[in-house]
Amino acid sequence: MATEQSVDLVDDDTVGWFTKAVLLAALTAALAQISIPLPGTLPPFSLQPFGMFFAGLLLGPLWGGVALLLYVLVGIAGAPVFSNANAGLGYVIAGQGTGGFLVGFLVGAVVAGAIAHRSLTPKPVADLSVPVQVVALAAAVAVVYAIGVPWLAVVTGLPFARAAAVMAPYIPLDLLKLGIAVGVVQGGYLAGR
């Protein structure tokens, strides 16, 4: 005897946010493979934080969080999406001492989205004022370091102050990335998104 099952279609808005989250997860993974070498002893300029910035600003706290959660889950499942094509739970925990930063990106996207949109439903990015964008992304960067530095200390057994000193050279670069991300939004490149 044939059984009937009704199809519970996903509504159009949800499909739109879902596909944006999927593609921003893929973009975060792609940007993690790209870095620009800097002169001298400066660390390479990694583009990975842009995934967190754009996920928070474009998708808000819920779907921005989903995007970064998908990124981390796919990496744990074995896809080579972390820096230098790494994968696995071991990399999320240890990384190159930087495993906590992956978790920090996830929480950072949620925090940036929550501050920028103040609602689970995101507004168009063009409606976000510059100060709100700056505060949202600065909070995201602060969260990334608030999670990443103690995590580094726990994984490596370094005293907290020394772990913070190891990560300090990256802060000006992250602030520069924050400025570039706000510039991208203000330049009207994401109008209508």
Added chain:
Amino acid sequence: MLSYRPGSTFAHRLDPRSKLLVQFGLAIAAVAHPTLPWLAGTTALALCTLAAAGLSPLAVLRSYRVVLAVLALAPFVAGVALGPPWFRVEPALRSALYVGRILPVLFVSAAYLTSTPVRDTRAAVQRLIPGKPGQILGIGMALVVRLFPLVLADVREVRDAIHARGGEARSLQDRVRLLAVRSLERTLDRSDRLSVALRARCFAWNPTLPPLSFARRDYPVLVLGIALAVSPLATV
């Protein structure tokens, strides 16, 4: 880099949910106690997981060599002092012990990666997380794995195009802005096309789940995973 290799080892035949539990359990157990006996025990267990997956520890060490090389610097950073005696052994040894805890986690993670296809992990996530969140994450993982190579090719194409047009001479900010804008544009265009494609195919909340089932061999592995996960509580 390590990735899934088809095979018929004991680890390959296990359900991904029991392997996930052992992986997380061993990670919790390894990180919980920075002592030598604990480190020896978790490392021995992790080596067993490698044997179960038919994977050589040397291959894992080779694959994670950059990670391990960076982590190996930690004891030196911990030991350096800003005055006499300039290098202190005790904090360096403590840091070495902490870093050593990561080795079994990398081993068990490598055993999981090489014995479990991504689609099985996706199926496990979809079954372990109930309701719509599980559906979203399961289908989302499958789509990210499918689309990642395309988005990566897009980003590399944009980078090469900037380079071909003398981008090296531009300021760092300009290069990064161009790369971010063009990559984001392409990514969002792909998102719009994917959205239309999913709606055209009646994307629903009740799709058919990928098949997974526990076999008799999974039960002792599940018990081991649970025991490892709660082992820190037993020693408090």
